[in-house]
Amino acid sequence: MRRKDDNKQQNIKQAVIKVILAEGFHGASISKIAKEAGVSPATVYVYYESKEAMLQDIYQEYHEQVYTYLSGQVRKDMSGAQFIESLVRGYYSYIIECGEAFYFVEQFSSCPALLGGCPGIEARSKISLLLDELKMRRIIKDVDNASITAILFTPVKSIALQYHKRGTVEAPILNDLIQMIQDALLR
Amino acid sequence: MRRKDDNKQQNIKQAVIKVILAEGFHGASISKIAKEAGVSPATVYVYYESKEAMLQDIYQEYHEQVYTYLSGQVRKDMSGAQFIESLVRGYYSYIIECGEAFYFVEQFSSCPALLGGCPGIEARSKISLLLDELKMRRIIKDVDNASITAILFTPVKSIALQYHKRGTVEAPILNDLIQMIQDALLR
Amino acid sequence: MRRKDDNKQQNIKQAVIKVILAEGFHGASISKIAKEAGVSPATVYVYYESKEAMLQDIYQEYHEQVYTYLSGQVRKDMSGAQFIESLVRGYYSYIIECGEAFYFVEQFSSCPALLGGCPGIEARSKISLLLDELKMRRIIKDVDNASITAILFTPVKSIALQYHKRGTVEAPILNDLIQMIQDALLR
Amino acid sequence: MRRKDDNKQQNIKQAVIKVILAEGFHGASISKIAKEAGVSPATVYVYYESKEAMLQDIYQEYHEQVYTYLSGQVRKDMSGAQFIESLVRGYYSYIIECGEAFYFVEQFSSCPALLGGCPGIEARSKISLLLDELKMRRIIKDVDNASITAILFTPVKSIALQYHKRGTVEAPILNDLIQMIQDALLR
DNA sequence: CATGAATGAGCGTTCATTCAT
DNA sequence: TATGAATGAACGCTCATTCAT
Numbered sequence: 001m002r003r004k005d006d007n008k009q010q011n012i013k014q015a016v017i018k019v020i021l022a023e024g025f026h027g028a029s030i031s032k033i034a035k036e037a038g039v040s041p042a043t044v045y046v047y048y049e050s051k052e053a054m055l056q057d058i059y060q061e062y063h064e065q066v067y068t069y070l071s072g073q074v075r076k077d078m079s080g081a082q083f084i085e086s087l088v089r090g091y092y093s094y095i096i097e098c099g100e101a102f103y104f105v106e107q108f109s110s111c112p113a114l115l116g117g118c119p120g121i122e123a124r125s126k127i128s129l130l131l132d133e134l135k136m137r138r139i140i141k142d143v144d145n146a147s148i149t150a151i152l153f154t155p156v157k158s159i160a161l162q163y164h165k166r167g168t169v170e171a172p173i174l175n176d177l178i179q180m181i182q183d184a185l186l187r
Numbered sequence: 188m189r190r191k192d193d194n195k196q197q198n199i200k201q202a203v204i205k206v207i208l209a210e211g212f213h214g215a216s217i218s219k220i221a222k223e224a225g226v227s228p229a230t231v232y233v234y235y236e237s238k239e240a241m242l243q244d245i246y247q248e249y250h251e252q253v254y255t256y257l258s259g260q261v262r263k264d265m266s267g268a269q270f271i272e273s274l275v276r277g278y279y280s281y282i283i284e285c286g287e288a289f290y291f292v293e294q295f296s297s298c299p300a301l302l303g304g305c306p307g308i309e310a311r312s313k314i315s316l317l318l319d320e321l322k323m324r325r326i327i328k329d330v331d332n333a334s335i336t337a338i339l340f341t342p343v344k345s346i347a348l349q350y351h352k353r354g355t356v357e358a359p360i361l362n363d364l365i366q367m368i369q370d371a372l373l374r
Numbered sequence: 375m376r377r378k379d380d381n382k383q384q385n386i387k388q389a390v391i392k393v394i395l396a397e398g399f400h401g402a403s404i405s406k407i408a409k410e411a412g413v414s415p416a417t418v419y420v421y422y423e424s425k426e427a428m429l430q431d432i433y434q435e436y437h438e439q440v441y442t443y444l445s446g447q448v449r450k451d452m453s454g455a456q457f458i459e460s461l462v463r464g465y466y467s468y469i470i471e472c473g474e475a476f477y478f479v480e481q482f483s484s485c486p487a488l489l490g491g492c493p494g495i496e497a498r499s500k501i502s503l504l505l506d507e508l509k510m511r512r513i514i515k516d517v518d519n520a521s522i523t524a525i526l527f528t529p530v531k532s533i534a535l536q537y538h539k540r541g542t543v544e545a546p547i548l549n550d551l552i553q554m555i556q557d558a559l560l561r
Numbered sequence: 562m563r564r565k566d567d568n569k570q571q572n573i574k575q576a577v578i579k580v581i582l583a584e585g586f587h588g589a590s591i592s593k594i595a596k597e598a599g600v601s602p603a604t605v606y607v608y609y610e611s612k613e614a615m616l617q618d619i620y621q622e623y624h625e626q627v628y629t630y631l632s633g634q635v636r637k638d639m640s641g642a643q644f645i646e647s648l649v650r651g652y653y654s655y656i657i658e659c660g661e662a663f664y665f666v667e668q669f670s671s672c673p674a675l676l677g678g679c680p681g682i683e684a685r686s687k688i689s690l691l692l693d694e695l696k697m698r699r700i701i702k703d704v705d706n707a708s709i710t711a712i713l714f715t716p717v718k719s720i721a722l723q724y725h726k727r728g729t730v731e732a733p734i735l736n737d738l739i740q741m742i743q744d745a746l747l748r
Numbered sequence: 749c750a751t752g753a754a755t756g757a758g759c760g761t762t763c764a765t766t767c768a769t
Numbered sequence: 770t771a772t773g774a775a776t777g778a779a780c781g782c783t784c785a786t787t788c789a790t
Binding site: 023024025026027106107110111112113141143144146147150151154155156157158159162170172173176177180181183184185 | 211212213214293294297298299300328330331333334337338341342343344345346349357359360363364367368370371372
């Protein structure tokens, strides 16, 4: 018998991300995805139980990726300012470099019907642990992690998406942002 | 006095927002919207050229609403700290109170295919003018408005959405957030 | 606006029966039915909520028809023997003459999944009332109506279907059958 | 001793009957059947040329079974009344006890497209020979065997199916039926 | 203006069957 | 022999939109 081709599943995954980037979440039909992946629509169902399950599977894969990426950007011996700068620059780089995956995750997250079916993930924990330690060491303010991550990540995401659209990267803007986030979080 | 026509168009607009909240962007078909609005599907096309045009029209209407709302929350004689606090609390209130419209705008914004067709809007200008003045008066930092609004609004949006899901509102969290945003923006 | 065309619904109904007769219950797809009826597949859903609902509606219409037909074949002043003969000959005629409808009802009845969704019908009652009266008048045996109708109708159905296939009608066979059913039922 | 091959084919046959009982003729797809039988869908095509051929083969096997079963219920020295009673009770028992196989045969028979492809079978002959002898001995009426079997079997089938649905068994009803069939057939 | 009818195009999915091992 | 992978064709159904009144 034919062996399951791992390439094929990868082709499908990449096709999903590519089609969603090109046509939006709504335009990403199974038949378009299959065509992009070079397989028959029916073949998609060899690898996934349903379209929803397929999207969720891809989401699970890429959702955690950013946290893994960010964890690699910081070290324990960093100062608070360095720590924040590294995370912010790292997040910005991730969005710019892994734009397709990032875009997919954002699109997926904006659809409550899909998110709802996903098992609750706490991938943020890697970052949370770091934040907790910084709080204990009285380096950053002792406030809820939700607020900290909100300040740390959402502004840079907003900036990255704006400038990504325009195709330009603005070093001074990012520097200003880092400075402000440091002012916000450091004691 | 409004004519019947306006009534129908208003019904349709409200139906769109209601259906999208209830069923998501995917589930918002013309026939469901028409049923909700109490009109025939064909009637929608009396008022709008296409579904896309309808959504864009509604987006334009509600997209600006938040800035109008926020403009009413601040006064010229406020201190920088008060100014920031008013905007943040105002934005938070808006999200909680005008959840339907806010949700629609967010969903619409997340779909580039739709956003792309929209004429570039500069509704932010009301806020931008205020920010420019504060910068001139050396009250807030002199950085790009994009960065300032990113810091001012995206974290509170993030918090509001998180806590809205859980149904609880947390005063201390919002207070902390305001403090941090003030630290970030004030000179 | 266009007015609903009763002809169109009739076309669809007849197309259902025709396609099922030609291709069997399993081959009767919406697209074949629509093509036969000269409408678009989508049009079927203007008139019916689903394929299942459509089949059930047609079933309900034709299921009762035979009992109405049979009721017209008997009169109160008939003797028991005449009564039985009329019903048996009537049923036979119905099967031969209204073969398409009869075939549809039989096919539908053989599919429990469809039958199950149908509201319990007691169209048999017209016949049941007649049988009850004959039992009271001590003309036919006083046994359960289910048994009586089983003897009255199922053998002739079996014969009719056999001979319908072969295209021949056999008067003596029907006569013998009537005689036996009379022997079975009359006191 | 059976070889593995026979085992697999038997598994498939039983799976077909089981799946059809559980899910109806519609729901009996090759993949479900294969799963139920514990084999691959492709394996089905090792033993059968097509799905149709598979069903026909199973039909041929079970179609005759009832006649074999009934032949064992009667003996040459029985009276006419005993003979009829034995056949009727036997047929009833068969339907109740071998419900799965009976159900399969009924479902198959109701689909002309399948039946048409089957070679004409005369499995009835065992019973026919017995009937012929009884006719010669002037015990039962001298009418066409089609009529006799119609009277003998179709009413009890109808009753059995009705009562099987309701889960109850009714001794008096069966007794009445037997009496009536005897009155119909015996001289 | 307002409508319910009508539809071509497309949806996600399953099917019986064949392929390659 | 036996298989899981692979598929073209078809499924029932919904869509945004247009038609005819």
